[in-house]
Amino acid sequence: MRIRIKFRKYGAMKFIGHLDIMRYFQKSIRRAGIDIAYSEGFHPHPLISFAAPLGVGITSDGEYFDIVVNSSDTSKHSLEVLNEVMAEGVEVVSYKRLLDSDAKAMTAVAAADYKLWIRENYEAPQIDYEAALFQFFRKPEEILITKKTKKSEKVMDLKKLVFHFQIEMEQGRPVFYLKVSTGSTDNLKPELVLSTFFEWLGQDFHPLSIQNHRIDVYGKKDGALVSLGEMGEIIE
Amino acid sequence: MKRLALSDEILLTIEKPARYIGNEINSIQKEKKDVNIRFVMCFPDVYEIGMSHLGIQILYDMFNKMEDVWCERVYSPWPDLHKILKEKKIPLFALESQDAVRGFDFLGITLQYEMCYTNILQILDLAQIPLLAKDRTNEDPFVIGGGPCAYNPEPLADFFDLFYIGEGETSYDALFDIYKEWKSSGRCRDEFLRQAAKVPGIYAPSLYQVKYHTDGTISSFAPIEEGIPEKIEKQVVLELSEAVYPEKPLVPFLQATQDRVVLEIQRGCIRGCRFCQAGMIYRPTREKEAEVLKKYASLMLKNTGYDEISLSSLSSSDYSNLKELVTYLIDEFQEKGVNISLPSLRIDAFSLDVMEKVQDIKKSSLTFAPEAGSQRLRDVINKGLTKEVILEGAGQAFAGGWQKVKLYFMLGLPTEEEADRCAIAELANQIAACYYDIPKEIRNGKCQITISTSFFVPKPFTPFQWASMHKEEDYLHFAKTVNEAVKNQLNRKSIRYNWHEADVTVLEGVFARGDRRLSKVILRAYEKGCIFDAWSDFFDNEAWKQAFCETGIDPEFYTVRKRSLDEIFPWDFIDAGVTKEFLKREYENALAQKVTNNCRMKCSGCGAGKYQGGVCVENSN
Numbered sequence: 097m098r099i100r101i102k103f104r105k106y107g108a109m110k111f112i113g114h115l116d117i118m119r120y121f122q123k124s125i126r127r128a129g130i131d132i133a134y135s136e137g138f139h140p141h142p143l144i145s146f147a148a149p150l151g152v153g154i155t156s157d158g159e160y161f162d163i164v165v166n167s168s169d170t171s172k173h174s175l176e177v178l179n180e181v182m183a184e185g186v187e188v189v190s191y192k193r194l195l196d197s198d199a200k201a202m203t204a205v206a207a208a209d210y211k212l213w214i215r216e217n218y219e220a221p222q223i224d225y226e227a228a229l230f231q232f233f234r235k236p237e238e239i240l241i242t243k244k245t246k247k248s249e250k251v252m253d254l255k256k257l258v259f260h261f262q263i264e265m266e267q268g269r270p271v272f273y274l275k276v277s278t279g280s281t282d283n284l285k286p287e288l289v290l291s292t293f294f295e296w297l298g299q300d301f302h303p304l305s306i307q308n309h310r311i312d313v314y315g316k317k318d319g320a321l322v323s324l325g326e327m328g329e330i331i332e
Numbered sequence: 333m334k335r336l337a338l339s340d341e342i343l344l345t346i347e348k349p350a351r352y353i354g355n356e357i358n359s360i361q362k363e364k365k366d367v368n369i370r371f372v373m374c375f376p377d378v379y380e381i382g383m384s385h386l387g388i389q390i391l392y393d394m395f396n397k398m399e400d401v402w403c404e405r406v407y408s409p410w411p412d413l414h415k416i417l418k419e420k421k422i423p424l425f426a427l428e429s430q431d432a433v434r435g436f437d438f439l440g441i442t443l444q445y446e447m448c449y450t451n452i453l454q455i456l457d458l459a460q461i462p463l464l465a466k467d468r469t470n471e472d473p474f475v476i477g478g479g480p481c482a483y484n485p486e487p488l489a490d491f492f493d494l495f496y497i498g499e500g501e502t503s504y505d506a507l508f509d510i511y512k513e514w515k516s517s518g519r520c521r522d523e524f525l526r527q528a529a530k531v532p533g534i535y536a537p538s539l540y541q542v543k544y545h546t547d548g549t550i551s552s553f554a555p556i557e558e559g560i561p562e563k564i565e566k567q568v569v570l571e572l573s574e575a576v577y578p579e580k581p582l583v584p585f586l587q588a589t590q591d592r593v594v595l596e597i598q599r600g601c602i603r604g605c606r607f608c609q610a611g612m613i614y615r616p617t618r619e620k621e622a623e624v625l626k627k628y629a630s631l632m633l634k635n636t637g638y639d640e641i642s643l644s645s646l647s648s649s650d651y652s653n654l655k656e657l658v659t660y661l662i663d664e665f666q667e668k669g670v671n672i673s674l675p676s677l678r679i680d681a682f683s684l685d686v687m688e689k690v691q692d693i694k695k696s697s698l699t700f701a702p703e704a705g706s707q708r709l710r711d712v713i714n715k716g717l718t719k720e721v722i723l724e725g726a727g728q729a730f731a732g733g734w735q736k737v738k739l740y741f742m743l744g745l746p747t748e749e750e751a752d753r754c755a756i757a758e759l760a761n762q763i764a765a766c767y768y769d770i771p772k773e774i775r776n777g778k779c780q781i782t783i784s785t786s787f788f789v790p791k792p793f794t795p796f797q798w799a800s801m802h803k804e805e806d807y808l809h810f811a812k813t814v815n816e817a818v819k820n821q822l823n824r825k826s827i828r829y830n831w832h833e834a835d836v837t838v839l840e841g842v843f844a845r846g847d848r849r850l851s852k853v854i855l856r857a858y859e860k861g862c863i864f865d866a867w868s869d870f871f872d873n874e875a876w877k878q879a880f881c882e883t884g885i886d887p888e889f890y891t892v893r894k895r896s897l898d899e900i901f902p903w904d905f906i907d908a909g910v911t912k913e914f915l916k917r918e919y920e921n922a923l924a925q926k927v928t929n930n931c932r933m934k935c936s937g938c939g940a941g942k943y944q945g946g947v948c949v950e951n952s953n
Contacts, residue, residue: 108336111349116585123357123583123637134669138692142639142669153344181637183355183585215340304341 099163100201101178102190102325106155109185114149120183121161127181130174133164147201147324148208148278148313151285158209158312160324162194162201171331192328201324204315207259208278210286211309213271218305223297225263225270232296233261241292254292257284259321278313337425337432338413346412350585351379354427357583358635360396360403361428368400368512371438372426372473375407376451377866382407383582384590386644387442387479391500393578401508404428404436408451409458411863411870417458424458433459437511439473443481443488446843447836447866452491453858463855465493465538470521474511483566483613484792484903487843489537490851493525496533497906498567499599501575503533529560533567536560540905542848548889550847550900566908570945572599572618577628580635592640592673593632595625597657601646602931602947604938606714606922607703607742609791610646612910615938617931618946622653626660633670640671649678650932658686666690679725684732697736697782698729704745705755711925712747714918719759723766730767736780737763742788743810743831746799746922753810756783757817757827764823783829785814787837791844792903793910795918801841801891807834835873836865842890847902850890852883911939 105117112120122142125132134140143164150156168174171191178188198204214220233239239254260275276284287303294301314321336343336353343349364370373392375382382388388405395403404426409417417424423432433439439461441452453463456475462468465475477485478496485495496503507528514524522538529536539560543552555562569575581593600617601610629641641661645651661672672690677683679698687696702717704710710717726737741756760781767779787807790799802810811831818829843850857879864870880887895901897916904912914937921928928936931947941948 108334108353108355111343111353112585113350116350116587119587120585122639126633126637126639127357127635139671140669152349153340181357183357185355304344307340 097165097168098194098198099165099168099174100190100192100194100198100324100328101161101163101188103159104157104187104189105150105159105185106187107185109183110153110155113152114146117150118144118146118161120186124178124181125163128174128177130163130178131165131167133166145200145202148205150310151308154308154310156310158310158323158325160201160313168193168331174331190325191331192325193331194328198327199315201315204324204327205279205313206277206316207275207314207321209260209311209314210274210276211271211311212274212286212290212306213266214269214305215307218302220269221297221299225265228293228297229261229263232293233258239292241288243288252282252284254284254289257282258289261289334430337422337430342413342416342420346416347410348379348586351407351410352413352427354405354430356427356585357637358580359405359428359582360392362396362402364402364429366400367402368515369402369438369508370431370436371395371401371403371440372433372436373403373405374439374441374455375405375444376441376448376455377408377444377864378410379407379584380586380588383584383586383588385442385444386594386596387500389578389581389594390576391440391504392582393580394501394576395504397576398505398508400512402428406433406439406455406459408448408454408864414454414458414863423460424455434461434472436473437515439475441475441477441492442479443477443485444479445866446481446487446840447871449488449843449854450858450862450865452488453855454863456491457858463858464490466490468493468521474524480609480613483609483906483908484845485535485537486848486902487846487850487854489848490855492537493521494528495535495537496567497535497564497908498533499569500567501569502567503531506531507534526560532565535564535906537848542902550902553900553902553905562905563907564905566613566906568616568909568943568945569599570618570943572946573621573624579628579631581632583636583638590642591638592642592671593629593636593638594642594644595629595632596620596644597625597648597651597654598645600946602650603647603716604714604918604928604930604936605703606712606795606918607745607788607790608646609794612793612915612938613908614646615909615931615940616943616946616948617650619651619653622657622660625657626664629661629665633665639669640673641665642673642675645676647678648674648676649680649683650930655682662686662689679722679729681728684725684728688732696734697738697780698726698734699738699740700725701740702759703740703742704748704752705741705757705759706752708925709745709748709752709755711927712922713742713745714922714928716927716930719762722759723762726763727766727769730770730775730779733776735767735776735778736782738782738784739763741783741785743785743814744788744802744807744837746796747925748810750813753813754817756785756814757821757829760818760827761821761823764821764826767826768823779826781823781827783814783818783827785811785829785831787832787834789837789841789844792901793906793908793915795915795922797845797901797915798895798897798899798919800894801838803888803892804834804838807837833868836868836871838887838891839865839873839876842887845901845903846890849885853879853885856883909938909940909943914938 132142147160174191243250257277262273264271274286291301395401474493476494477492482495510527525536541556545551598619600614602617703715790796860875
């Protein structure tokens, strides 16, 4: 039986990297007594696979992983036992049985929602963000940028990879909402969109001045983006 | 959620920020107002090493079970953070509360190896606590050291207010009671040290005076006033099964060097190898009951979620109920995906059978620690392992499908000669030959014998505490001899040889048997930027040499000098159980190549019998 677990990551836990979070959950599942299944072989490992890795320093309300279990208690009870063994800063918010038709979390990932803001101890540029956004993002047919990796450079079109870009003023400071392509093929980091935007504005961009928060992760179902948390059903 | 001591910007700039945020599973939070004593326990090395240490886990658990004590942890900040803390003048903080270390009542530092001594100064420096104990005021914590290197604490005498000699489980209650009384009295700092010095096992270095002969050796070592004990008695827990042990050990987010449940099955060792300090200072050997261990194994696996459990002891094969315990662990936990690791096992039919069950033979290797190449030298060091036993064990293992063997030796042992060094290569060759005796069609390609040598460092409270060391270049020459000898073996293609640098060995030797005059060398080396000396990337031998030179201290006084049998050693004020007479006797036996029986075969009257516990009273009921 396949189970999808959704969790939140906040506070000091944002400094725990992806690999360490994976190891953390392997242990947490054992502590909680979830009847997880193991692989065959000399060193059996628990069957657990994570959706989209989250960078160090980013908080999230929508992280996902799938596990295979031999048997399961109700969703409500499983949530309780898991949350009893969590560290402060990680909260499990959903535990659902996947249907056969639901793709694995890892392969399903297509997009993610982010909210980014400028940390309080940094000054936020005072400009007309709505107008700037129109000129920078809505008006052009394509926005070509070069993404540098260790080995190669890749030209990407932001218009194709940014599905949604909105700026809201909260207490006089801009908050950036982005829905971007995520996953193994066309992965776009929202910080890259912001730095391109700031560059276009002629403003300095300090990566450390930005706090990034992931809101949710989406998969594709029948051509439409569906939250990974929408998939599966609650075990009563 | 609590505030972190470091800003997001700092944490995102440094390597592995998870080292500094605390919040680990099973870490303890308390309310400051509910406790009287705030203790911060330090392992002066990087987080991943420090978190692997069992002793701190035991004391952390024990202290936090005390209602009015809150024990937290701190480890050495990596050089990247070190730089930032210095530049921005951010005081070093404890992980749990993220509060500055300098505001605590006690800073406890575990002394596991000599090469972490400059890291102790780093901790004090970054914590903004005066480096020298004499400069501290009532506002500063009391800095207390413990662990194996506390059996010769003298090189650190200037930096510590107190040392705790022996096992931590026994005397902290008494020390804390005195502290609470002192704290409410408002008296001066020395007054507390004076009272503390009367607690069994507590040593206050400032209350003792050392005088020297003109040749630099000690002429007298005595308390400076009445009422301070002349001898400090090491502390021993006699009923180990009933002693505190963490049911809920800390689980780090980062992968620690030892990232598993550790089950201490016994303390001490019956073998009496003459080079081994642990085998002497943890006497008498005490076992934990198998039933108690089974209970702890279940609880600890459940409370941590680890998928691996390791038995801890100096010589697991000597644990009386090993078979029962290991069978239980395999039957109970292996199906639940738990790996069982069994270090320090003698290779015999039983251990091979167990290893076959718990390891992948093709990938794992067999480990032997003959420590010396020739039988003659093994008799000198009292390592009761014979060539026949090694070859028999290796033969059985090869027949069972193993192909890899690791061999551990020491170079620079007392009485060692060229022939003993060559014998290392010869032994490896014979083991390989043993493998190639298996018919070609049955065996699976080549075997792989790996020889590793370390250079021997004489330690206090061992029969070799009188032994001279060698010069740096001599050590390298010894290693070269072994390397050449390996090349001359028939099976050389199946043998690999690794050895270590010798400069660290010499320094380790200086501090292992050093006196309090060395404090100023350590201080000077730290001022010159020496830090993380145990890490070859950071070790700066040149800076150390300068530090010795500038402080006018000759390192060779502590290493190559010949010590006479009646010399007063800096550590003689400690009563470690084993008597100086016994150690002398054993040193003479070593020189006469006479083997001494292990504790179970025959008591050698080492002195630990006075504690009336463990193996000393095993068959007397």
